Amino acid sequence: MTAEVDVSPAIEDLLGRHGDSAAEAILEDVLKRAFVRRTALVSSFGTEAAALLHMVAAIEPATPVLFVDTGRLFGETLRYRDRLVERLGLTDVRSLKPEPRIAAEDQDLMLFSRDADRCCYLRKVLPLRKALEGFDCWINGRKGHHGGGRAQMPVAEADGFLVKITPLARWGADDVDAYYETHDLPRHPLWEDGFPSVGCLPCTVRASAEDGFRAGRWAGAQKTECGIHLPVAEVLRRAGGC
Structure with a gap:
């Protein structure tokens, strides 16, 4: 789709x-009918990522998978990525590197503590925005049980001139657990070590289920999202412009 195309009809x-469709039916429609060869799956290879990756691999294993490698991830995440890629037979996994200017702005690797929004913008948001150019649609793995603004997500929405699909929007933690068990999927190594949600190493701590699924992300900061799923204007305001 070009900038002149209105995505609202799609x-x-x-x-x-798909008001009540299962996640697999939504993915089948998107990958096999609505956006054939024009869709990317964005995955963090985090603690719940294997479910969606497994579904997509079963429908179309050649779907491009965009993995934002911030340069500050846990080694466990990188090894888990490699394990899942081999296990699921994913054939097009693309690692996205931070914006080159990060070298000048984060020479001491402490930008995350001075300005977490800026750090996320240069390491995550901008690299993904550039990687999505050329696609019409992207799939993400957010789930309703994550809480906050994720509790009432639609399964399809506009993201600028792209269509963003959230097939697991109505899933709860029990749905995730059941899918992993049914398909014998390996858990992220940090899952059983007290990390329900895993991001970058400096910004992720252990958290209990009672605290909330994403309580360990940017703990103590007034921040709950990296910016990938926020409106562009809001991201730029928080990150101090381009």
Whole structure:
């Protein structure tokens, strides 16, 4: 789709046909009918990532998988990525590197503590925005049980001139657990070590289930999202411009 194309008809069509559809049916429609060879899956290879990766691999294993490698990830995450890629037979996994200017702005690797929004913008948001150029649609793994603004997500929405698909929007933690068990999927190594959600190493701590799924992300900071799923204007405001 180009900047002149209005994505709202495609979104209305998807929402109209998938009000109660299972995640697999939504993915089948997107990958095999609505956006054939024009869709990317964005995955963090985090603690719940294997479920969606498994579904996509079963439908179309050649789907491009965009992995934002911030340069500050846990080694466990990188090894888990490699294990899942081999196990699921994913054939097009693309690692996205931080914006080159990060070298000048984060020479001491402490930008995360001075300005977490700026750090996320240069290491995550901008690299993904550039990687999504050329696609019409992208799939993400957010789930309703994550809480906060994720509790009422639609399965399809506009992201600028792209269509963003959230097939697991209505999933709870029990759904995730059941899928892993049914398909014998390996858990992220840090899952059983008290990390329900895993991001960059400096910004992720252990958290209990009672605290909330994402309580260990940017703990103590007034921040709950890296910016990938926020409106562009809000991201730029928080990150201090381009």
